[in-house]
Amino acid sequence: MKRQPLRLAILEAMRILEEAGVASPRADAELIAAHVLGVDRGRLPLVPLVDPPVVEAIGKLVAQRAKRVPLQHLTGWAGFAGITLDVGPGVFIPRPETELLVEWGLRLIHGREYPVVVDLCTGSGALALAIAHERPDAVVYAVDIDPNALAWARHNADKQAAAGDTPIRLYSGDVGDSTIFAELDGLVDLVVCNPPYVPPGGDLPPEVVDFDPPQAVFAPDGGLAVVRQAVATACRLLKRGGGVAIEHDDTHGSAAPALVASRKVLTDVQDHRDLAGRPRFVTALRG
Secondary structure, three states, X not given: OOOEXXXXXXXXXXXXXXXXXXXXXXXXXXXXXXXXXXXXXXXXXXXXXXXXXXXHHHHHHHHHHHOOOOXXXXXXXXXXXXXXXXXXOOOOOOOHHHHHHHXXXXXXXXXXXXXEEEEEOOOOOHHHHHHHHHOOOOEEEEEEOOHHHHHHHHHHHXXXXXXXXXXXXXXXXXXOOOOOOHHHOOOEEEEEEOOOOEOOOOXXXXXXXXXXXXXXXXXXXXXXHHHHHHHHHHHHHEEEEEEEEEEOOOOOOOHHHHHHHOOOOEEEEEEEEXXXXXXXXXXXXXX
16 A cells, blocks of 8 residues: 555645635644654654555544534543533534633633632533642632533543642533522622523534534524523622622623623722634633
8 A cells, every 4th residue: 555645635625624614724624634654744844755544534634524524522531721521412522713712711810829710611621620720729619500511511521630630520500590509608709600692593513503502502692591590690609809800702792791780899890802803702700
């Protein structure tokens, strides 16, 4: 069997993915090739020639990606804020834009010893585990109502703990429950939340509509129902000087900050844009 240039296989993959309407054909083609070869993407130039079975394996994954199966479902993982999370069917795939929310939270608790952090709607565990990774002294609680998401979060939490991170405290519960984490009322330094926030009927790519769990994407009340619950819970949990950061839909650039500002105990309400310049998350401090 004659070895073939990897570069040609990647170019063919890019062509197929571009025709399928995939947003990042080059990155996805290279990440698929790196996954098949078991190397980092940056090391692909060091692999000039590959055997035909490698080309075939790349082609099979590219065909799946061209059907808009998320790249992360094909590779089994998603990078997020310095950690690697295992993901797959049944759990929301964390997005790079949410890393800005984590950065804001870490700045807020910088210099605080043993901060208490709560992640509402934790999903895969992304926010909680990223913060625990950066702040080994933090006491991090996380909650989700979906048993499938919790199974993924537990798996990721166990994996991070085995790698040396401080274990998080993971719970099953409803963010709208007024008694959730009642023992932490007035004691929390930081509340973070990436809730379901897309208005029903929102225009989304197939990767989201067909593969992300709908209960992790869509919310009633124009997408603001769970955001509203998260704000109420944060008001109860936060200590004086504590802060909350909640992601929202890019159509909520006015509505989400107004909702937060309506709570008298919250001050310094600010909305933040994502890397594409779209309104993405709102923050506030407990006065």
